Amino acid sequence: MTVEIRPEDYDPWVELSRYQARSDRLQPGAFGACASFVGTMRDFSEGDNVSSMTLEYYPGMTEKQLNDLVEGAIANHELIDALILHRVGEVRPGDAIVLVATWSAHRKASFDACRLIMEHLKSQAPFWKKEQLSDSERWVESNTSG
Amino acid sequence: MTVEIRPEDYDPWVELSRYQARSDRLQPGAFGACASFVGTMRDFSEGDNVSSMTLEYYPGMTEKQLNDLVEGAIANHELIDALILHRVGEVRPGDAIVLVATWSAHRKASFDACRLIMEHLKSQAPFWKKEQLSDSERWVESNTSG
């Protein structure tokens, strides 16, 4: 399992593919299901065009919360492996923000765990978004419900 | 939206990345969420080692059922786009069998639709698996519940 905070833009599918190829837990034939979720920055929020966004986090606590999340998911869902990658810093529309991927023998565990990790990440992991509009900026006040 | 039956091995992440880059519906900034699922062949089934598998389908009906599934999901879940890619023919352990991906503005729609498409695909799309064991072969009789 891996949790990473990434200050640069990344291609989620390249990361997923690389992770699956190099993880000791993910030998070909050993898993049957991989569910994943990618959250991407939109250029539109609450009726306004958004030109860019700054993602702040709490170094130390964010990693700890995400690690606890992944460990809990692996313990409770018969997961074989899990990956969380989360962007921080200056983000542009179209950039990937979060990647969550879960591997299991059968599909139920990976589907359940991927969604649960995302919901918990959204409500518990200390990240904060500040949107830059054309002539102002604002903190996003809360996440949409899942 | 795209539905494809593929007789050769494919890399699901490369396919996903390519599809997202070329779909007119998926301009950067226009979507915020992508849920995906990849089903992969395992080397183990019901207590036996499986060396390979043959995936049979019903040309014409399979494509129609998958298209209906995707159209229903787009109509009912505020999806922006969806992709189904399904392998047929001779499959080896570690090969991707099915890729389902769904794109939406917010995560709920893509999560819901991706899982629903997979459940319906498993119960309705006319595909059949025959497993090759070390010294025999057998038809898979039913899918595990989701």
Add this chain to the structure above:
Amino acid sequence: MAIVVKCFASLREQLGVSEKSLDCVGGQTISDVWYAITSDPPPGNLLCACNLEYVDFDHLVKDGDEVAFFPPVTGG
């Protein structure tokens, strides 16, 4: 005209029928089509399609229809 009947997977192997053309005599149901290809009773989990859509055993077929019989699907 005629009805085309297709069988798939284990059913294709058991019946020895992959594709077969039947005369259409009018008023036939899917059940009649089944018994035109075999005298075996249909398996309890048999699935039937007509023109690429799932149908019941009492569905009426007509000239030019494509009828298919197959076991539970196991894709994905």
Add this chain to the structure above:
Amino acid sequence: MAIVVKCFASLREQLGVSEKSLDCVGGQTISDVWYAITSDPPPGNLLCACNLEYVDFDHLVKDGDEVAFFPPVTGG
């Protein structure tokens, strides 16, 4: 020894506090730490952490603890 206090996001901007060291006098709660950095009442949706774990406002702090205050999280 002392307690380190950190504030994040909109709260960091509002209070003008990013990181601050406070003397530890013993028997302090998270609430006491809050009022040591501002006289403003805490926002209703304030989140508090102690040593990287979420805690309530009546949690007791001790020498060397890292306390953090922040608004609702909006990652993902």
